[in-house]
Amino acid sequence: MASKLPPYATTGQRIWFYSFRVLCGLVFFYLIFPILIIIPLSFNAENFFTFTPAMLRLDPEGYSLKHYEDFLGANGDYSWLQAFTNSLIIAPLATLLAVSLGTLAAIGLTQPHVPFRKQITALLISPMIVPLIITSAGMFFFYSRPFGISELGIQGTYAGVVLAHAALGIPFVIITVTATLSSFDTSLTRAAANMGADPLTTFFRVQMPLILPGVISGGLFAFITSFDEVVVVLLVGSAGQKTLPWQMFIGLREQISPTILAVATILVVISIALLTTVELLRRRSERLRGMSPG
Amino acid sequence: MSDATLEGPVLSADGKPLKQSLNQALRKQKIRALVLIAPLLVFVLVTFVAPIGSMLMRSVQNTAGTDYIPDLMPNVVAAIQAWDPSTGEAPPEEVYRAMAIDMASAFENKTHTQLGRRFNYEAPGISSLFRKSGRPASGWDIETDGPFKEKFLDIDSGWGNVEYWAAIKANSGYYTSSYFLAAFDAQRGVDGISMKEPDQRIYQKLMLRTLGLSLLITFCTLALGYPVAWLLADLPLRTSNLLLILVLLPFWTSLLVRTSAWKILLQEQGVINNFWIALGFTERLSLINNQLGVIIAMTHILLPFMILPLYSVMKTIPPSYLRAAKSLGASNWTAFWRVYFPQTTAGIGAGALLVFILAVGYFITPELVGGADGTFISNRIYFQFAVSGNWGLAAALGTLMLVVILILYYVYDKLVGVDNVKLG
Numbered sequence: 001m002a003s004k005l006p007p008y009a010t011t012g013q014r015i016w017f018y019s020f021r022v023l024c025g026l027v028f029f030y031l032i033f034p035i036l037i038i039i040p041l042s043f044n045a046e047n048f049f050t051f052t053p054a055m056l057r058l059d060p061e062g063y064s065l066k067h068y069e070d071f072l073g074a075n076g077d078y079s080w081l082q083a084f085t086n087s088l089i090i091a092p093l094a095t096l097l098a099v100s101l102g103t104l105a106a107i108g109l110t111q112p113h114v115p116f117r118k119q120i121t122a123l124l125i126s127p128m129i130v131p132l133i134i135t136s137a138g139m140f141f142f143y144s145r146p147f148g149i150s151e152l153g154i155q156g157t158y159a160g161v162v163l164a165h166a167a168l169g170i171p172f173v174i175i176t177v178t179a180t181l182s183s184f185d186t187s188l189t190r191a192a193a194n195m196g197a198d199p200l201t202t203f204f205r206v207q208m209p210l211i212l213p214g215v216i217s218g219g220l221f222a223f224i225t226s227f228d229e230v231v232v233v234l235l236v237g238s239a240g241q242k243t244l245p246w247q248m249f250i251g252l253r254e255q256i257s258p259t260i261l262a263v264a265t266i267l268v269v270i271s272i273a274l275l276t277t278v279e280l281l282r283r284r285s286e287r288l289r290g291m292s293p294g
Numbered sequence: 295m296s297d298a299t300l301e302g303p304v305l306s307a308d309g310k311p312l313k314q315s316l317n318q319a320l321r322k323q324k325i326r327a328l329v330l331i332a333p334l335l336v337f338v339l340v341t342f343v344a345p346i347g348s349m350l351m352r353s354v355q356n357t358a359g360t361d362y363i364p365d366l367m368p369n370v371v372a373a374i375q376a377w378d379p380s381t382g383e384a385p386p387e388e389v390y391r392a393m394a395i396d397m398a399s400a401f402e403n404k405t406h407t408q409l410g411r412r413f414n415y416e417a418p419g420i421s422s423l424f425r426k427s428g429r430p431a432s433g434w435d436i437e438t439d440g441p442f443k444e445k446f447l448d449i450d451s452g453w454g455n456v457e458y459w460a461a462i463k464a465n466s467g468y469y470t471s472s473y474f475l476a477a478f479d480a481q482r483g484v485d486g487i488s489m490k491e492p493d494q495r496i497y498q499k500l501m502l503r504t505l506g507l508s509l510l511i512t513f514c515t516l517a518l519g520y521p522v523a524w525l526l527a528d529l530p531l532r533t534s535n536l537l538l539i540l541v542l543l544p545f546w547t548s549l550l551v552r553t554s555a556w557k558i559l560l561q562e563q564g565v566i567n568n569f570w571i572a573l574g575f576t577e578r579l580s581l582i583n584n585q586l587g588v589i590i591a592m593t594h595i596l597l598p599f600m601i602l603p604l605y606s607v608m609k610t611i612p613p614s615y616l617r618a619a620k621s622l623g624a625s626n627w628t629a630f631w632r633v634y635f636p637q638t639t640a641g642i643g644a645g646a647l648l649v650f651i652l653a654v655g656y657f658i659t660p661e662l663v664g665g666a667d668g669t670f671i672s673n674r675i676y677f678q679f680a681v682s683g684n685w686g687l688a689a690a691l692g693t694l695m696l697v698v699i700l701i702l703y704y705v706y707d708k709l710v711g712v713d714n715v716k717l718g
Contacts, residue, residue, distance in 0.1 A: 016626070024525045027518045028540045031597060034555035035547050037565060041558070049558045050565050101334040108330025113323045118713075120331060122703075125712045127342050129703050131655025133672040134692045137679055138345035141352055141689075145360070146344075167342040170334065178713065228548040231657055235680070248550045252557060252662050261558070264551040271546040275539070278546075 035268055042067055042261035049258065067262035080259060083247040090158065090243060091226040094165035098222040101166075102173030103215050107207075109174070110181040121174070128171035132231040139164050140235045156238035164232045169222025176221060180214025180285070213281040220274050227270075346696070352689035356470035358412035359405060364468055366405055367396035371466040379460035380485065389459070390442040394431050401428035415684055416472055416482075417461035423452050457483070473690035497674070497691065504671045507588060508653035512600075514593040515649050516642065519600035523641070526601070527608035538605075545598035553659050556591040557582065560663070583665030591663050596652060600645040603710075607641030644710040651702050655695070671695055 005017050045064040046052050054062025071080045105124065109117060127135065143164070144155040154160035184207070192202040208215075230245035237246070244263065251260055306315040356363045364371045369392035377385040400406040410424025427449050434445065446453040464482050465472055472482065479495035480487055489495070522541070526534045544552065559565050560581040567578045581587055611634065619629035657672035664673070671691060679688035706712070 013626075020521065020525070024522050027522045027597075028537065030518070030594060031544050032540050034552060034559055034594065035544060037559065038551070038555050041565075048563075049561065050563060050568050097337075101337055105331045105334035108327045111323060111327035111330070113320055114327040114331070115324055118707075120335065122707055122712045123343070124334065124338060126703070127338070129651055130346065130699060131657070131672055131695060133655065133657045133675050133679075134346065134349065134696050134699075135342065137675065137685075137688060137692055138347070138349035139341075140345075140679075141685070142345035142348040146340075163341045167338060170338060224546065224548075228550065230550060231676075245548065245550050248554065249658065249662075252550070252554050256554075256557070260554055264548075264554055267548045267551045271548065271551075272543065275542055275546040279539070279542070 038261060038264045038268060042265040044258065044261070047258045049256075049261070067259050070257075070259045071262045071266070079242070080244075080247060080263065083242045083244045086241055087227055087243040087245075090161050090165060090241065091223050093158075093162045094169055094226040095219050095223045097162065097166035098169035098173050099215060099219045102170050102218060102222075103177050103211075106174055106177035106181060110178055110184075121178075124174050125171045127168050132168075132229075135168070136164070136232040136235040139232065143236055155236060156240070158241055161233055161237045161241050161243075164236050165226035165229060166222075168229060168232065169225045172221035172225060173215075173218035176218035177211065177214050180211045180217075184211060213285045217278050217281055220278055224271065224274060349689050350693055350696075352685055353473050353693045354469045354471070355686070356465055356468055357686075358408040361405070362468050363409075363412065363466060366400060366409060367393075369393075369395045370462065374459070374463045374466060377459070377463065379456055379463060382456060384443075384454045384456055385459050387441050387443050390446055390453075391436070391440060393446065394434055394439075394442040395436055397424075397427055397431035398434065398436075401432040411683070413458070413461055413465065415476070415687065416465055417455075417458045419452065420458050420461065423450050423458070426450055427453075470686075473686040474693075476687050477690040477694055497671075500669075500671050500674055501694075504654060507585065507668075507670070508650050508656075511589055511592045511596060511653050512646050512650045514589065515597050515600040516646060518593065519597055519604055519645065520638075520642075523601050523604035523608050526605050527611070528613065541598050541601050544594070545602075549595065549658060552595050553591060553662050556587070556594065557663055560587055560590065582663050583668070585664075585668045587663040587665070588660050588668040591659050592653060592656060595659060596649045599648050599652060603644040603648065604638065604641040607638055607644070611637050640710075644706075644714075647702060647706045647709065651699060651706065654702075655699065 005014065009017070040055070041049065041051070043063045043065065044052065044055060045062050045066060052062050056062075069075075070077070073081050108114065109121060114120070139160075140155060143160045144150070144153050146152040146154070154163070188206055188210070189202050192206045193199070197205065227243075228245055230243075230249045233241060233243050233246045234249070237243070244267070248260055248263060251257055303311040303313065306312045308315070310318075358366060370389065373389045373392040374385060377389060397406060400409055406424050406428040407421070410421035413424070414421035427446065430445075430449055434442070439445070443453075452458060460483070464470075475482060475487065477497055479490045479498050481490055482488075526537055526541075528534075529537065561567070562578055562580070562582075566581065570579060581590070615633055615637075616629050619633040620626070624632065654670075655672060656670055657676060660668055660670045661673050661676070664670070672695075675688050675691045675695070678684045678691065703712075
C-alpha cells in the first residue's frame with residue numbers, strides 16, 4: 001500500500017490499489033450515509049420515512065418544513081420543545097460540574113508525585129466503561145434513598161439527573177485535559193511563581209489560557225454525553241425531566257412520528273458544530289506545538 | 295570550606311538535614327496533588343461508586359419494598375426454622391399461627407401484597423394467597439380464633455402447598471442467594487439446588503447471545519476499520535485529516551440519531567427496501583427487528599472506536615518498513631503479514647477490547663432495532679427493573695455483567711493503559 005501508484009506498477013498492483021480504495025470508499029459511505037440521508041428526508045411533505053415520487057422529481061411540492069413546524073409546536077403539541085428546553089437546562093449544568101471538578105483533578109493527576117495515580121485514573125475513567133444500565137439502576141436505588149435516608153432522595157429531580165450526567169461526563173474531561181497537560185511546560189508556572197504571582201494568579205493567567213483548548217474540548221464531550229444520554233434519564237429522571245433523547249427513545253419505541261426526522265437533523269447540525277469547534281481547537285493547539293502543517 | 299562541615303548529614307539552607315527536607319517537600323507535593331484530586335474523587339464516589347455499591351447490595355438483600363423480610367414477618371421467620379420441608383408435610387400449626395399474626399400487621403402496614411410479590415419470584419402463584427389473606431387475617435383474634443391452619447386453607451388451599459412454604463423458609467434471612475440462583479438459571483426446590491430445564495435457561499442463552507453478538511460486531515468493525523485506518527495513515531496528512539471528519543462525524547452524532555436513522559433506513563417500507571424493489575426484486579428484505587439489524591446498526595455505531603485507536607498506532611509505523619521488506623524480496627502478502635501487521639496488533643487489541651466492552655453493555659440500539667431475538671442482557675435487566683419490578687434479579691444480572699466488564703477493563707488497562715485512551 002502506498003499513497004500514490006508508482007509508474008512501474010504491474011496490472012495486479014493497479015487492480016489491488018483501486019479495489020482497496022473502492023473498499024475504503026464503501027466503508028466511508030456506510031459511515032456517513034445514514035446520517036446524511038436523514039437531512040433530505042426531514043423536509044418530506046408527507047408523513048413518510050422514505051423518498052416520495054414528488055421528492056425524487058425534485059418537485060418543490062414534495063418538500064416542506066412541516067416536521068420542523070411540528071417540532072416547534074405547530075400542531076399544538078409542545079412536548080418536543082419542552083424536552084429540548086429540559087436538555088438545554090440539564091446539559092450545561094452537568095458540563096459545568098464535570099469541567100470544573102475534572103480540570104482540577106486533571107491538574108492534580110499530572111503532578112510529578114501522585115500516590116495511587118493509576119488506580120485513581122482507572123476509577124475516574126470507569127463511568128465511561130460501566131454499562132449505562134448498571135450505572136442507572138444503581139443510581140435509581142441510591143438516589144432514591146442516599147445512605148438509607150429517604151429525605152435526601154433526589155430521584156426524579158433535576159438535581160439527580162444533573163449529578164448523574166456530570167459523573168458520566170467526567171471521564172471525557174479527565175482524558176482530554178490530562179492529554180493537554182502532558183504537553184504543558186511546567187517551567188512556565190514556576191517562572192510565574194518566581195516573578196511573584198500567587199498560585200491563583202498563576203493558574204488563571206498562565207496555565208488556564210494555555211490548556212483552555214483541552215478544557216473546552218473536554219467540556220464539549222461532557223456536553224454531548226449529557227445531551228445524548230437516555231438510559232439514566234429514563235431511570236433517575238421522571239416525566240418532569242423529559243429530555244430530547246428520552247422523547248426520541250419513547251417515540252421510536254412506540255409509534256414513530258416523522259417529527260423525529262426533524263429532531264435528528266437538528267441534532268446532526270449541532271454535532272457538526274461541536275465537531276468543527278473541537279477540530280479547530282485541536283488543529284490550533286497542534287499548530288502551536290508545531291505538529292501539523294496547518 | 296573546612297573538613298568539619300563535610301562530616302555528618304548534608305544540611306539544607308534552613309539547617310535541617312537535606313534528606314528530611316527533600317522528604318518534606320515530596321510529601322507536600324503529594325498532599326497538594328491529592329487536595330486537587332479530592333473534590334472530584336469524593337464526587338465520583340458519591341454519585342457513581344456508591345450507587346453501584348447499592349446495586350451490588352440489592353442483589354443479595356432479602357427485601358420486600360424497602361424493608362427486610364425478617365423485619366416484616368418476624369414470627370413466621372422464627373417459627374418456620376423448626377419445620378423441615380423435605381418431610382413433604384405442610385408446616386405445623388405454630389407456623390400458621392405466626393403467619394396469622396404477621397399477616398395482620400402486614401395488612402395494617404399495607405405490605406402484604408409486597409410480601410406476596412417478593413415470594414412470587416421464588417414460587418409463582420403465591421402472591422394471590424397473600425393478596426386474598428390480608429383482610430381476613432386482620433379480623434382474626436389470635437388468642438381465640440385458632441386453629442389457623444384450617445382458616446388459611448379455607449381462604450385458599452394453596453396454603454397447604456409444601457413448595458410455597460419451602461420458598462418462604464429458604465428466603466427468611468436478611469440476605470438471600472435466590473436472585474443469583476435465578477441469574478444462573480438455577481432453582482432451589484424442596485430437594486436442594488438444581489439447574490433449570492435446558493429450554494428454560496433463558497439467562498444463559500441471553501449471556502451467550504450478548505457475548506457472541508458482541509464478538510461478531512467487534513470482528514465486523516475490525517474487518518471494516520482496518521483498511522480504512524490503514525488508508526488514513528498512508529495518505530498525506532491534509533487529505534487524511536479531511537477523511538477523518540467522515541469518521542468523527544458519526545462519533546459525534548447522537549446515538550439515538552444514528553439508531554433512528556437505521557430504523558428508518560432498514561424498515562420494511564424504508565429507503566433501502568424501496569431501492570431494492572426499484573432494482574427489480576419483488577421480495578422485501580427483513581432487515582430490522584432481528585439480529586441482522588443489530589449487527590448492521592451497532593457495527594456502524596462502534597466503527598469509530600475501532601478506527602481511531604488503529605489509526606493512532608498505524609500513523610507511527612514508517613512506510614519505509616514495507617518498502618524495505620519488498621525490496622528484500624518479500625511478496626505483497628508476506629510484507630504485510632510479517633512486517634506491517636505485527637506492528638498494528640497493539641492498535642487491534644486496544645480497538646477490539648474497547649468495542650467489545652462497549653458492545654456488551656449496549657441497551658438502546660438492541661432495544662430499538664433488535665426485535666425479539668436481537669436483545670442483549672441489558673435489555674433483560676431493564677425489563678426486570680422497569681417492567682417486572684424484580685429489582686433483586688435485575689441487580690444480580692447487573693452484578694454478573696459488571697464482573698465481566700471489570701475483568702475486560704482490567705485486561706484493557708494492562709494491555710493499553712487507561713491513561714492512553716484517546717478521543718478524536
